[in-house]
Amino acid sequence: MLDSRGLLTWGTSLVAAAVLAGCGSTSLNKAPVEDRGSSAGRPSTTTSATGPARVDPATLPGAENAGKPGYYTVKPGETLMRIAMEHGQSWKDIARWSNLENPNVIEVGQVLRVVPPTSSSVTQPAPAAPAVTGSTSTVAATPAPAPSPAPAAAEAPAADNNVGFIWPSSGTVIAGFDDSRNKGLDIGGKAGDPVVAAADGRVIYAGAGLRGYGNLILIKHNNTYLTAYAHNQTLLVKDDQVVRKGQKIAEMGSSDADRVKLHFEVRRQGKPVDPSRYLPSR
DSSP states (O other), X not given: OOOHHHHHHHHHHHHHHHHHHHHHHHTTSOOOOBOOOSSTTSOOOBOSOSSSOSSOGGGSTTGGGTTSTTEEEOOTTOOHHHHHHXXXXXXXXXXXXXXXXXXXXXXXXXXXXXXXXOTTSOOOOOOOOOEEETTEEEOOOOOOOOOOOOOOOOOOOGGGGOOOOOOSOSSOEEEOOBTTTBSSEEEEOXXXXXXXXXXXXXXXXXXXXXXXSSEEEEEEOSSSEEEEEEEEEEEOOOTTXXXXXXXXXXXXXXXXXXXXXXXXXXXXXXXXXXGGGTSOOO
């Protein structure tokens, strides 16, 4: 039997439990999706929300271009870096073509231009990389031309299909291409083994800002092909650097991986294809 003191204690415990239960339910609310790059000068993009849209999509930047060829609508959880990779473009180019005031922030429902403007458009300088100061990032806005409808994608010129790839590493293939689970080839080796450019091209990204890839290099070879080199220990090239076939660009490592390996991808117009179809026989 509870006396008045015991009843008071029991009642107080019920109230405390109710308060804690309320706090627990609040903690289930998801925070905005973020993908923060670890290197200065990289787009650490944040999408605005993961739940139901709080903003009318028609009011977001580029909304008038939704659904048009050459434009892409941002989905929850996506980042500028990943969107650029999926379309075979540099994030800097997409930021410039889309007139992004801050390449670190994109919103769900926002429409980005993912193909170059027509040749009649005026080309503007590339956007300034974010300058990190403490915990905040600032970027100098660079005006860009108003987007104009992009033409439908045309067949790649024959020259674009004759890249002549070589193997980026001398190691043994430890995991093959699988369209649903492995977007490229995993090549084994030891830490510090050389990683070389598979063909001539221009570095469009060198950093660690894309989850799951560790220290990553992306090389654009032409309007059709892009290659990716992931999990490196050391990067030996930088953004916008021109590289030659066979040039050492990195050292093999295990960044963001369970073992030392090179994850190598070939992307045709942004879509991953089986690299073994493009590499010479060993």
